[in-house]
Amino acid sequence: MKTESPLIRFGLAIYLVLFFTYLLGPLVLMGITAFNSASFPQVTPWEVFSFEWFTTLFNDKRILSGIGNSLIVGFFTVILSVAMGLAGALMLTQIWPKLRATFYTVIIAPILIPGVVLGISTLVFWDRVNIMLGLSDDSFLRNGIFLTVLGQATFISSYCMLVFVARLQRYDLGLTEAALDLGATHVQAFRKIQLPFLMPAVGSAAVLAFLASFENYNTTTFTFQDYPTLTIELAQKVRYGIDPSVSALAFIIVVITVFFALLNEVKTRRAQLAIANGAPVGAVSGSFKMPGFFSGNPAAVVLTLFVAVVVGTIAYSQFYDPEPAKAVLLKEKRAAQQLRIKALQERVRLQRLEKKLKGPDIFGSGNSKVPQPPSKSASPFGNVFAPTNLEKAAGTNKDEKKPAPKKPGTSAFGNVFAPTNLEKAAPKE
């Protein structure tokens, strides 16, 4: 990259910034909306910093039961997928060479089949089996958890299979042969030799399977029956009216994700450091020494800071009270409303004035008493501040008592959120 011209490097820098803004910006903004007390998830206008949406979230029974169902489904899906994925990968290494390509196509296909199709086919097939076996309508074959686990495992097993295939490529079959020659049974050789070698792959396949199961929507939406998972509940919530408690949930998930990502990074780096220093991994990772933990491992520093911030925020949320700040905001809103009403009154008065001045010439005197409704798009202060208007207005004060019509809808508070007002509205500690 060093030989590139400065122009290309500059372009690359801009591209990287744009790319990561696109990638992370939505998540950051969503996280911010979780702390805005406004009842619609929004960053602007900013109302008051508050934790109330987290409280709402933790009191939402449907979300909580959704999490419960997701965990149950995830648990069984992980077991089934890891087992089938491993079996598929082992079979792939042994199968009759002529069949191998076909077999690979069949077990990789679920990744490419649309999730919707997998959900439908699972539902239809087990419904058929149910009818064929003459079971009742509420038999276990129609149970939402059973169907969801099978539907998800169909394609998640393929992901797991890919993970195992990658690991198996580095496995020396001679090891199993040696164990067998030394008198181990096949099961023993598998359990003591091959499985320990595959253990890291089992771990990553399980994590992958759980994540895929937890966030699956397309397949689950056809199979969940009476057991909506978290994703289904979220989708219902998002489709029919949204509120920032969804943002709060997203924020929690992002925090958990970042935590585990950092944790993983710390572990990897420590292992690398250990190898670089010539020490076995266990020697370094076994003992927890404060200075050693941080030395040359920026990820560890970031992780510690991150945990400190999260714990601090949670502690802060326990005694933070947004009410005073909210009261201030309410006051400001009222003040702004007053201002707005006054401005409207002024404008209506001016309009009448104008009418009066022009009226007799064009429409005759009869029209002059009808006030024109304020137009929606015009600025609320209209042309109050135009110098000519002031001069005109100076003389007459007759119509001042006429109440101005309130503007409909949310736009009535429009100007409250001008940048200067934001500073005023910020919580004062």
Added chain:
Amino acid sequence: MNGFMKEYFRRNGMLLGWTLLFLVGFWVIMLIILPQISMLDFSFRNHLPPPEMGGPKDTYTLVNYKFLIFGAQGNEDGYNKVDLLVFLRTLIAAAFVTILDLLICYPIAYYLGQSKGGGYIRILVLLLIIPYWINEILRAFAFRIIFGDSGVINEFLMLFSIIDSPIDFIRANIALYAGLSYAYILLMIFPMYNVIESLDRNQIEAARDMGASWYMIHKRVVIPFAKPGISSGCTMVFMLSAGALAAPQILGGPSSLWFTQLIYQWFNQGGNWPQGSAYAVVLLLTCIVIVLSVMRIFKVNMGDIGK
């Protein structure tokens, strides 16, 4: 075949051999093949109430496929224009999303693949993966916050008086395209990244020494080499966006349906399973045909998918 089975059990033993066979058999037959066949079979049947299933009326018919093409019986129009249009639009939009993702992701895959690693690159990769761990629904939700009437973009544009009234990004489907390309970025980057990483830097150096321009290096050296990764990424993104359901439901405009939404309606609102199955079969077959022909054109093997 017999010898193969003997060899198989000699290598694995009885218990382990049968366990493997059972697991693989269950997966391949009960989860992959039979459900698909059963869906295909179901799509050729009449829509009947449960008691009449298996009765004399339960015969094979083409009525469900006819409905997709010609519409309801007695339809004077000739063709089921509404559904066919949705179908066509879904495919075109999915192709559009795929191309968009390819354009967005190629530079970053090249940059990551050709840089020499190190902490900085590791952090970039970490940042790439984090959004992928967030729920699909939540990602779509984030885009709805951004593109809504009082979303960040509209508020921002109005603050600087670039526009007077909010732009309806949702109705214009901009939110949908942005959300879909966002959802599958990672699936595009990683296959390309893996291939480009294995490209010898000396090849690029050599091309540059011989006077090849920046454009020619990519056209003649990098892209031909990265072709398996590119087509693998494109296949996955195309299939997934054509089969997406959550993003169109959340981000789609009121007047533009996604084909999967039609299927969803037949199942969950219409209650007409055979009709929904027929639509699902059409979607599946079309996707397979498109992917296979693209693979044929670019001369890529099935084995390259999923690497």
